[in-house]
Amino acid sequence: IDQARLGAALARLATTPASRILARPEQTALAALSGRSLPSRTVNGLLRPLLTALLSDPGLTTSSRCADLVLRGYARGRLCVPSGGSATLPDLLAAALPPGTVRTGVHVTAADITSVRTKEHGELGCRSLLLATGAGAAAELLPGLRVPSFHPVTVLHHTAPAPPPTGAALLLDADRSGPVAHTCVMSEVDPSRAPNGRTLITSTVLGTPPPHLDRSARAHLAALYGTSTDDWELLAAHHDPEAVPAMPPPHDLRRPVRLLAGLYVCGDHRDTSTVQGALFSGRRAAHAILGDLGIRSGSDVEAGLREAA
Template sequence: MHDVIVIGAGLAGLRCAGLLAADGLDVVVLEAADAVGGRQRTDIVDGFRLDRGFQVLNPAYPALRRSVDLDALAMGSFPVGVRVRTEGGIAELRHPVRHPLSIVATLRSGLVHARDAVALARWAAPGLVLPLSRLARNDVSLREGWDAVGLRGPLRTAVLEPFLAGVLAERDGETSNAFAQLLVRYFALGRPGLPAEGIAAVPEQLAAHARDAGADIRLDARVDRVSVGGEGRVVEVADGDPVRAARVVVAVGPDAVADLTDLPRPATNGLQTWWFAAAEAPTTSALLTVDGRGRGPVVNTVVMTHTVPSYAPVGRHLIAATCLLPRGSEPAEENEVRHHLSEIWGVDVSAWELVRRDDIADALPAQQAPLRAARSPRYAEGLYVAGDHRDTASIQGALASGERVARAVLKDAGVSGSS
């Protein structure tokens, strides 16, 4: 019998397994897929490096800095700003502290009025200095949070709303105001980007650390059921023998947690990403581009190869376009996406080759107000639950949840661990 079985080799499960194995426990990780990573996967398709949906990695996440060697990822960083399609053309808004020379162009864009700039500063300031527990007191929706500070002009409607729609996977402002403030803090402190080898480089590094510490990671091992067995737990594996351990950590995604526990299925938001290949890029800018005119279905689009050239073969460009994927609604169709992209970029996109379309129904756990505190890692005797749906909907939340569960397991096992 093993000390711990971790079900799921996503970020939370791998981080948890690595910490437990490093402290001397006998750990087995069971993963249903053919590779580690969960929602952080990367595929090579016709020479293009395609993440499973548009992803970004923020080096300002504290749990990320604790978990991986960021230098080894050879990250390319997106510019800190946003490019906005307006009725009059294109406007670029950049981080005023990092790009002070851009302030004049920002003011001339007509998107930033003095009153809105002051309102945005009032809204964002608490997120820069207060812990999440304080931000979450008397939490309201993002929409209500912006209304409360008087943020109502084009900075909100043409810039912030379309930008955050792609980040939060919803456009109605129902997300927790406190959570949005936390994300803005991380955007202010870090420069999000992507590893040269794709987002999968993160879980692959975590898996390597776990294996080096002694963890056994088994792929293509789908778990059907977890039950009580003797003094521990029995995990039944499809097309395999049962595996037994004193303790079990359920670290699956929000779409599967209800299959292995009695927990309700967490609410999620969906995203759809279209990957296009082109011989010529539609712009020389590496900024993320949004449509400030309130049109759809595309919520953001970016030339990936201006930031991570390794995402495409030499001489080709990879363009990502992301749409919302609301549950119960029809997904965007290719002709709609191409038409909207031609308007956003101002170029003919008919020759662009569609490499792949990713429909991620459970892209992010919904973070509706009021924001709930991180859920207890203990679910039942000898049974624990980890994942971003137990913390915050982010890579930071997944890793922090894995760390929290590892500490609980070590404490319950009577091990004085370093994690």
């Protein structure tokens, strides 16, 4: 791979305004990638597997605009995970609110503008409702909401007697010689995720997992890491058939979050299917609620929202 050329292309993408990316013709990411005058080694050896990993989309059927935005995010910020696990982000957001504002572990069974029915606490009254679930649950609670198709994701967690010698690097499968799309020694990336200095290897399988998943993944991981995996132990395997909402072209990145005054919906299915997309849609919904409640721009809350942006 011509690293200098690739580095220059990524640096250009990092400084490209999002508005320019959104003005580009929209096709599938695969078609856009094939149409670029890049060496096939760069495309097949890096860009295709990287985009596959970033989008959880092995067929690269995602809108090329969304793919470029996600690749731009990678070029600007590189890859990262929240220290301590993905629950850290909502925990930090909740910690900024007055104590008792957020109740967790409450299952909502019905919702409308003035009340929410819960399994655990009966009915709770409300002035407005913002539904922030995944797309499937949102459509169950508010029938009529569009349900996209999804990219299934399976995550395997293995432990090993010693870490493979790849450090904190993310290994991408460019050869498609097994079920694993990407893998890393997570305990090298974030030691807090593995107890007592143990090694944790986290691997992702995209699409429908094959039968005998652990056996075929283990053989593939041995090839990717260049080490025997015979003495690795499978700690957990999580399969989510609705992991990532699909974003085929044409994709609307600004799906309405205000259904009517008092009723709002946010989540990755209203924006891009990423954590950033979920956060952007939440900010749009918060602005809509403030507007409907008559809280004018310039108030403390509005200033707080702008600062958070």
